[in-house]
Amino acid sequence: MTTWRLEVDRHLCIGSGICAGTAPTLFALADGVSSPLVPAISPDQAAIDAADSCPVEAITVRDAADDHLIAPEQ
Amino acid sequence: MTDTQQVGAARPYPFSAPDRLNLDPLYARLRQEEPVVRVRLPFGEEAWLATRYQDVKVVLGDPRFSRAASVGRDEPRTTPQQIGNGILAMDPPDHSRLRRLVAKAFTARRVEQLRPATTAIANELIDGMTEIGPPADLVEHFATPLPVRVICRLLGVPHTDQHLFRIWSEAIVSTTSLRPEQIQEYMGNLHAYMAGLIAQRRETPTDDLIGALVQARDEDNDRLTEQEMVELAAGLLAAGHETTVTQIPNFVYALMTNPSQLALLKAQPELVPSAVEELLRYVPLGAASAFARYATEDLDLGEVRIHAGEPVIGSLSSANRDESVFEDPDRLDLARGVNPHIGFGHGVHHCVGAQLARLELQVALGTLLARLPELRLAVDEKELPWKSGLLVRGLRAMPVTW
Numbered sequence: 389m390t391t392w393r394l395e396v397d398r399h400l401c402i403g404s405g406i407c408a409g410t411a412p413t414l415f416a417l418a419d420g421v422s423s424p425l426v427p428a429i430s431p432d433q434a435a436i437d438a439a440d441s442c443p444v445e446a447i448t449v450r451d452a453a454d455d456h457l458i459a460p461e462q
Numbered sequence: 463m464t465d466t467q468q469v470g471a472a473r474p475y476p477f478s479a480p481d482r483l484n485l486d487p488l489y490a491r492l493r494q495e496e497p498v499v500r501v502r503l504p505f506g507e508e509a510w511l512a513t514r515y516q517d518v519k520v521v522l523g524d525p526r527f528s529r530a531a532s533v534g535r536d537e538p539r540t541t542p543q544q545i546g547n548g549i550l551a552m553d554p555p556d557h558s559r560l561r562r563l564v565a566k567a568f569t570a571r572r573v574e575q576l577r578p579a580t581t582a583i584a585n586e587l588i589d590g591m592t593e594i595g596p597p598a599d600l601v602e603h604f605a606t607p608l609p610v611r612v613i614c615r616l617l618g619v620p621h622t623d624q625h626l627f628r629i630w631s632e633a634i635v636s637t638t639s640l641r642p643e644q645i646q647e648y649m650g651n652l653h654a655y656m657a658g659l660i661a662q663r664r665e666t667p668t669d670d671l672i673g674a675l676v677q678a679r680d681e682d683n684d685r686l687t688e689q690e691m692v693e694l695a696a697g698l699l700a701a702g703h704e705t706t707v708t709q710i711p712n713f714v715y716a717l718m719t720n721p722s723q724l725a726l727l728k729a730q731p732e733l734v735p736s737a738v739e740e741l742l743r744y745v746p747l748g749a750a751s752a753f754a755r756y757a758t759e760d761l762d763l764g765e766v767r768i769h770a771g772e773p774v775i776g777s778l779s780s781a782n783r784d785e786s787v788f789e790d791p792d793r794l795d796l797a798r799g800v801n802p803h804i805g806f807g808h809g810v811h812h813c814v815g816a817q818l819a820r821l822e823l824q825v826a827l828g829t830l831l832a833r834l835p836e837l838r839l840a841v842d843e844k845e846l847p848w849k850s851g852l853l854v855r856g857l858r859a860m861p862v863t864w
Contacts (some may be wrong), residue, residue: 433569441561
């Protein structure tokens with residue numbers, strides 16, 4: 389079964405809150421900075437939406453098996 | 463309650479007509495005494511207004527608050543007629559589907575590539591000012607053409623048409639400056655104009671943002687409808703006109719009326735990025751807050767119980783002056799360290815053009831102060847003409863000399 393890995397670069401994150409609103413089961417803000425609520429997930433369009441909507445491209449979604457970048461769209 | 467107002471009675475909102483860039487002191491009192499309060503806007507149903515930073519972030523960021531639920535309701539508003547808000551009246555995942563398509567053109571990385579061109583435009587405009595003046599009108603000769611040329615380039619709109627859409631753009635921020643039927647007419651014109659550009663791109667594809675939207679739609683009809691595409695593109699063009707255009711003169715005004723901060727910025731131009739963040743916090747762009755979020759379930763906001771179906775408005779300007787987050791919040795402090803302001807909003811509707819606005823504001827201030835270090839008002843401050851009847855505060859004209 390395919391698993392995706394979520395990461396947020398805390399140094400890039402500007403705390404816009406877009407990801408936490410777009411994918412509230414996957415991301416949350418703490419002290420104004422976002423982090424994934426779970427490190428690995430089953431494929432979920434909301435993760436792609438969050439990564440593609442991040443204004444500073446702080447979120448990456450990768451295939452856990454081969455590290456292939458799924459989002460954001462380059 | 464130390465106020466004479468009865469508990470539960472809705473206060474008329476906005477509390478007062480906008481006075482330059484001064485925030486009504488009632489916000490500060492409400493943050494202390496009654497942070498979530500009943501308000502009645504000129505039109506639509508009563509609402510709650512949140513004034514504290516943390517509460518405002520909850521209203522804007524928590525998925526239990528919905529913009530989509532505003533559809534079909536008599537939304538609290540400052541205009542007589544209810545305008546369809548397009549993407550601003552959507553929640554995820556619908557909202558995300560459209561947002562993704564445009565967000566990638568506005569990432570920090572993509573926007574940074576526009577810095578040299580933006581700087582060149584700023585220098586060209588200042589060359590123009592020095593040819594005709596001093597004096598010159600900062601609004602007409604600098605603050606308006608700079609963001610307009612940048613957004614036109616990004617979207618792929620010929621800026622030679624700007625005499626057309628510049629007038630129509632006012633429709634998206636007008637409250638009483640235009641008659642309701644004018645607002646409808648201008649919105650219609652803007653949409654028709656954009657539909658024309660879209661048709662051209664079907665004939666001849668382009669690599670600008672409108673071209674990218676056309677390509678996304680034509681490859682996969684499920685990604686966005688024709689109407690959504692027209693509204694999105696028109697919305698971006700209009701937003702590119704009414705925001706940074708207004709904030710450049712507001713920022714210069716705020717600096718001129720805080721001379722020690724202006725002197726600091728001239729002495730330390732490396733403070734420009736931090737100065738822009740502080741000005742985004744300090745300058746209350748909005749004349750009033752709107753875009754109520756509707757609670758989708760019963761919940762507590764601070765000490766107030768919000769019932770499912772009730773609209774709540776968050777005041778960005780008040781949140782940005784919250785003394786529990788910002789030390790000495792009414793002071794403009796360009797060297798302020800941590801500055802988690804929400805001048806661009808928060809949550810899924812966080813301004814999509816935020817990074818572009820930051821770039822434009824940094825370039826505008828940096829270039830102006832470097833090229834015209836003696837820049838000052840050419841008229842008395844009291845004679846400056848402020849706009850009225852709009853959702854935003856700003857100057858109609860700003861005569862400057864150097």
